Amino acid sequence: MRVALLGGTGNLGKGLALRLAILGHEIVVGSRKEEKAKSKAEEYRKIAGEARITGMRNEEAAKSCEVAILTIPWEHAIKMAKELKHILRDKIVVSPLVPVSKGDGGFTYDSSKSAAEMVAEVLESEKVVSAFHTVPAARFANLDEKFDWDVPVCSDDDASKKVVIKLISEIEGLRPLDAGPLSNSRLVESLTPLILNIMHFNSMGELGVKFL
Amino acid sequence: MRVALLGGTGNLGKGLALRLAILGHEIVVGSRKEEKAKSKAEEYRKIAGEARITGMRNEEAAKSCEVAILTIPWEHAIKMAKELKHILRDKIVVSPLVPVSKGDGGFTYDSSKSAAEMVAEVLESEKVVSAFHTVPAARFANLDEKFDWDVPVCSDDDASKKVVIKLISEIEGLRPLDAGPLSNSRLVESLTPLILNIMHFNSMGELGVKFL
Numbered sequence: 001m002r003v004a005l006l007g008g009t010g011n012l013g014k015g016l017a018l019r020l021a022i023l024g025h026e027i028v029v030g031s032r033k034e035e036k037a038k039s040k041a042e043e044y045r046k047i048a049g050e051a052r053i054t055g056m057r058n059e060e061a062a063k064s065c066e067v068a069i070l071t072i073p074w075e076h077a078i079k080m081a082k083e084l085k086h087i088l089r090d091k092i093v094v095s096p097l098v099p100v101s102k103g104d105g106g107f108t109y110d111s112s113k114s115a116a117e118m119v120a121e122v123l124e125s126e127k128v129v130s131a132f133h134t135v136p137a138a139r140f141a142n143l144d145e146k147f148d149w150d151v152p153v154c155s156d157d158d159a160s161k162k163v164v165i166k167l168i169s170e171i172e173g174l175r176p177l178d179a180g181p182l183s184n185s186r187l188v189e190s191l192t193p194l195i196l197n198i199m200h201f202n203s204m205g206e207l208g209v210k211f212l
Numbered sequence: 213m214r215v216a217l218l219g220g221t222g223n224l225g226k227g228l229a230l231r232l233a234i235l236g237h238e239i240v241v242g243s244r245k246e247e248k249a250k251s252k253a254e255e256y257r258k259i260a261g262e263a264r265i266t267g268m269r270n271e272e273a274a275k276s277c278e279v280a281i282l283t284i285p286w287e288h289a290i291k292m293a294k295e296l297k298h299i300l301r302d303k304i305v306v307s308p309l310v311p312v313s314k315g316d317g318g319f320t321y322d323s324s325k326s327a328a329e330m331v332a333e334v335l336e337s338e339k340v341v342s343a344f345h346t347v348p349a350a351r352f353a354n355l356d357e358k359f360d361w362d363v364p365v366c367s368d369d370d371a372s373k374k375v376v377i378k379l380i381s382e383i384e385g386l387r388p389l390d391a392g393p394l395s396n397s398r399l400v401e402s403l404t405p406l407i408l409n410i411m412h413f414n415s416m417g418e419l420g421v422k423f424l
Binding site: 105106108109147148149152177178179180181183184186187188190191193194195197198200201202207208209210211212 | 317318320321359360361364389390391392393395396398399400402403405406407409410412413414419420421422423424
């Protein structure tokens with residue numbers, strides 16, 4: 001499957017690029033700047049070996065893919081969704097986005113509506129799938145890291161949800177869990193500030209989540 | 213330590229009564245009706261052996277304890293907090309309460325303010341501690357059940373939080389995790405509808421949570 005990582009130059013993009021490419025998927029790393037996308041793709045190729053990883057501007061990356069994962073910071077996501085709406089509205093779009101900020105008492109969830117629902121509104125698309133919020137990005141990007149994490153997944157489109165659930169289930173150590181329609185994404189996204197608080201108040205490193 | 217389980221006749225109350233009593237704590241099971249409290253206490257004593265478990269009306273139970281755990285359904289909690297305010301405002305009060313309801317798309321979190329903060333407002337107390345929201349009650353009440361679950365804990369009063377964290381850490385298979393001040397309780401309480409959705413959409417039984 002051809003997967004684009006839009007803004008895929010951070011740790012979540014790196015982890016997804018490496019781990020999906022190793023499985024045989026064709027990865028397109030997207031960035032606002034073509035040069036940065038190409039150099040990151042080269043860096044990832046060196047780690048992943050023979051894997052098919054290329055770099056392109058976000059727009060070209062979006063055009064070329066079947067599944068686009070929005071691996072960019074939340075504050076840039078809505079602007080990008082608006083700019084690429086004409087391309088992304090027909091694709092499966094995965095939102096790992098979380099509107100989180102830090103206040104006096106710790107991290108808080110900042111929005112009355114989920115990031116995934118806001119993206120779906122902008123794109124006027126049902127094919128938005130919410131996933132990967134709680135995957136610890138730096139650990140995930142390190143191929144030596146072993147883990148056993150759950151990935152709650154929300155979407156209003158069953159076919160798109162199935163594709164993403166299958167993709168997640170292929171990655172060793174990740175278990176996708178259906179968390180219902182996109183309106184439930186707020187509950188999933190709220191896990192991220194909770195985990196950041198637990199890391200902060202207990203002086204712990206990056207943490208994922210497991211339901212058991 | 214003398215622990216009251218106010219409305220302790222359900223599964224969370226039963227699990228806490230059994231598991232804390234076995235550790236040597238003195239347990240008071242509270243109910244609106246004295247007769248029901250006494251019969252539940254007798255039932256729990258039979259399971260827990262030599263343990264000190266007694267039954268009383270909620271008011272008497274609250275008076276007699278050092279720590280009161282509100283093991284009643286959310287819809288009755290605020291009314292009880294108001295009725296017992298004169299007693300509970302000086303005690304450590306633990307809120308496992310979650311304002312949850314079921315809509316078309318699954319379970320939702322119902323409130324802009326956390327249950328724990330609402331209880332603290334009613335009691336005009338800083339000694340409210342939020343905990344136990346994600347402990348699967350029926351499994352917890354079964355002493356044959358083995359588990360490895362995390363329990364996020366919030367409070368504005370460090371001394372009260374420490375007491376509750378120590379209590380949780382004594383129970384085998386539970387790991388308390390400091391999740392910050394009471395204003396973070398909403399993020400913890402939101403875990404419950406998320407877990408209920410995951411159980412529902414994946415046809416799974418009761419689940420707890422672990423951060424790893």
